[in-house]
Amino acid sequence: MSNHNRRSFLKATGSVVGGAALVSGPATAGGGGKTNERFLVDLREVSRSEVPSDVEIIHDISQIDILAARGDPEAVPGASSTTPDVAVYQDDSGPAVEQAGPRANSHNHDGAASNAELQWDKRVQDVENLTDQPENGQTVHDTTKGEGTRIAVVDSGVYDAHPDLEGVVNAELSENFTTDPYDFRPNGAGDHGTHVAGTIAATNDNDGPDGGVLGTAPETEIVAHRVFSGVEGATGDSLAALAAAADKGCDAANFSVGYPLPYVDPEQFPWLLDIKASYERVAAYAREKGMVFVNSAGNDSLDMSPDDVLSLPTEAEGVFGVSATGPIGCGWGDKHSDNEEKWLTGDRLEEPTTQPAFYTNYGDAVDVSAAGGNADLDAIGSVDGAYNDLVYSTTVTTHYEDGPDDDDEGSKPSEIVDTEPSYGWKAGTSMAAPQVTGAVALVRSLRPDASVDEIESLIQETARMPEEGETYHGAGHLDLRRLVKRAR
Numbered sequence: 001m002s003n004h005n006r007r008s009f010l011k012a013t014g015s016v017v018g019g020a021a022l023v024s025g026p027a028t029a030g031g032g033g034k035t036n037e038r039f040l041v042d043l044r045e046v047s048r049s050e051v052p053s054d055v056e057i058i059h060d061i062s063q064i065d066i067l068a069a070r071g072d073p074e075a076v077p078g079a080s081s082t083t084p085d086v087a088v089y090q091d092d093s094g095p096a097v098e099q100a101g102p103r104a105n106s107h108n109h110d111g112a113a114s115n116a117e118l119q120w121d122k123r124v125q126d127v128e129n130l131t132d133q134p135e136n137g138q139t140v141h142d143t144t145k146g147e148g149t150r151i152a153v154v155d156s157g158v159y160d161a162h163p164d165l166e167g168v169v170n171a172e173l174s175e176n177f178t179t180d181p182y183d184f185r186p187n188g189a190g191d192h193g194t195h196v197a198g199t200i201a202a203t204n205d206n207d208g209p210d211g212g213v214l215g216t217a218p219e220t221e222i223v224a225h226r227v228f229s230g231v232e233g234a235t236g237d238s239l240a241a242l243a244a245a246a247d248k249g250c251d252a253a254n255f256s257v258g259y260p261l262p263y264v265d266p267e268q269f270p271w272l273l274d275i276k277a278s279y280e281r282v283a284a285y286a287r288e289k290g291m292v293f294v295n296s297a298g299n300d301s302l303d304m305s306p307d308d309v310l311s312l313p314t315e316a317e318g319v320f321g322v323s324a325t326g327p328i329g330c331g332w333g334d335k336h337s338d339n340e341e342k343w344l345t346g347d348r349l350e351e352p353t354t355q356p357a358f359y360t361n362y363g364d365a366v367d368v369s370a371a372g373g374n375a376d377l378d379a380i381g382s383v384d385g386a387y388n389d390l391v392y393s394t395t396v397t398t399h400y401e402d403g404p405d406d407d408d409e410g411s412k413p414s415e416i417v418d419t420e421p422s423y424g425w426k427a428g429t430s431m432a433a434p435q436v437t438g439a440v441a442l443v444r445s446l447r448p449d450a451s452v453d454e455i456e457s458l459i460q461e462t463a464r465m466p467e468e469g470e471t472y473h474g475a476g477h478l479d480l481r482r483l484v485k486r487a488r
Contacts, residue, residue, distance in 0.1 A: 017299045017359045017428045038085035038234045040278065041067040046081035058179065059240035063247070064281035068236025083274035085234040086259075113331070114211040115423055116204055118392040120330050121371035121435065122214055124353050125480045130214060143484045146217025146441035148448065151200055152245035152253040152291075153434075154238060155193030157186040158224035159396040162194065162421040164202040164212040169222045173248050177241040178229035188416055189228040191395040195426050196254055197222050198394030199434040200441070206421075213393055213423060216438025216480070217445070223250055227257075235275060242282045246289035252440040253291055256430035258298040259312045266310045276316050283318030287452045294437045296372075296429035297323045297361040304363035315365045320456055323472060324357040324372025324432035332385025350376075354466040354477045360429055366474035367456070368463050370435035373427030390425035397422045435478055442480065446487040462486050 038058070041051060043065040051057075055071035073082040116122070116130040123130050128141045150170070157176075160169035174184035186194065198213055201220050206212030225241035227233050238257060245253045259272065266272045286293045297304070297314050304311045314321035329350035356362065357374045373390035380386045399418040436459065443455050450458075462483040463476025470476075 035072045039073040039082045046078045061240050063243045085236045115213050140480045144445045146220035146445045149220045149251045149441040149444045152223045152250040153197050154225045154241045154255045156189040156228040157193050157226035158197045159194045162394050163206040168201050174224040176226045177237045178233050180229040180231040184224040184226045194396050195393045196434045200438040217441035220441040246286045246291045251444040252437045254437040256296040261300045264309050279313040279316035292440045293319050295319045296433040297321045299359045302361045304365045320367050321365045322433045322436050323366045323369045324360040324429040325354050325369050326357050326374025327353045330388040356472040362472045369473040370432040370478040372432030387425045390427040391431040395422045395424040443487045
């Protein structure tokens with residue numbers, strides 16, 4: 001098994017790490033330059049009555065005194081009253097293996113592992129007995145499964161027809177915050193949100209031969225707020241979705257979005273400070289409403305500690321930032337690859353499940369670490385089982401009538417002709433954040449009146465510190481058994 005360097009943002013990263021990312025520049029729609037530009041209006045700098053009538057209000061986020069608008073920003077009086085509504089896109093080029101994928105050749109000598117047995121992230125946390133081995137002590141789900149809670153997944157939509165997500169998603173409360181005409185489901189926006197939702201709340205109800213997968217809190221309710229689309233999305237869509245999640249009584253919002261390199265230098269990109277202030281407003285509003293704002297730390301192998309680095313929205317005050325860890329050698333390679341029982345024990349892994357992932361951001365903005373998946377980049381895609389080190393969850397396979405011609409500016413988007421449930425691997429801090437979001441549901445089910453501060457403190461105080469220390473793990477690595485024991 002080859003060595004890897006987590007600090008190197010290698011060219012292969014794009015084929016391994018799947019997550020949501022934002023790019024700089026104002027969002028536009030249908031051309032028209034500044035007369036058709038997306039921007040944010042700060043109602044603390046200008047009164048609503050001073051916003052011209054020909055400026056279209058896309059989202060009225062009055063909870064935090066912000067409007068998401070389209071038109072000419074220079075028509076709004078006051079130099080400090082507007083800021084670009086930065087364009088958002090879904091980087092879903094990660095390892096979304098859309099079928100069950102390669103499995104270990106044997107599983108305790110009785111055939112291939114089931115879907116749930118590929119979930120090393122749940123097994124090391126003793127969420128539930130997911131193997132065919134006899135029950136060994138109490139599991140997390142013996143105490144709580146997150147009943148009576150509600151979680152917002154602010155992402156690319158959730159495919160609620162998946163057998164492990166049926167009955168989990170509240171379709172009445174779920175909503176589309178993009179400017180496309182579709183509903184909260186992916187509608188071609190990718191399966192990133194479906195994967196995240198499964199990590200949080202999958203029920204393992206698939207009665208097929210390979211079974212299903214299990215979430216941290218399978219009795220929580222998911223509210224899907226879609227902010228990615230075939231139509232360009234923007235920061236304003238996300239701010240509106242987060243504020244609405246708080247208004248809908250969500251106990252936590254899972255937000256796997258960030259501004260990737262090079263958009264971390266506020267001197268070079270001064271709009272970062274305005275965006276930070278906007279996220280701090282929505283985070284403060286969420287906390288007032290009792291909602292924990294969980295965000296992925298980012299996938300740039302970036303030290304977030306220096307003064308000239310600003311990683312958003314993780315570094316915004318009030319946001320709970322999660323870095324990613326993962327094993328190397330989970331059921332593959334030359335160390336007991338034929339014995340599932342030994343995958344996660346002793347020295348049989350090349351790297352432990354708490355090893356900081358090669359891509360994860362780290363530094364002062366990390367509150368805790370959690371399982372996001374790791375990869376040996378020399379083995380991934382070429383060695384059977386190497387995908388096992390990633391996080392396995394619910395996905396959706398989308399079939400199109402015709403693929404778009406990228407070289408033809410006049411080409412039309414492909415028509416979706418069929419979608420079907422599937423399972424697949426992804427890696428990223430986007431996969432680590434929902435581990436913590438699910439933990440919030442477990443705590444709130446046990447302590448319905450716990451404040452945001454109390455929940456965050458419980459998660460941090462019960463975390464265990466791996467050898468790399470707080471630089472990579474913040475207060476430590478998520479420990480669900482200790483958490484629910486303390487929360488009871």
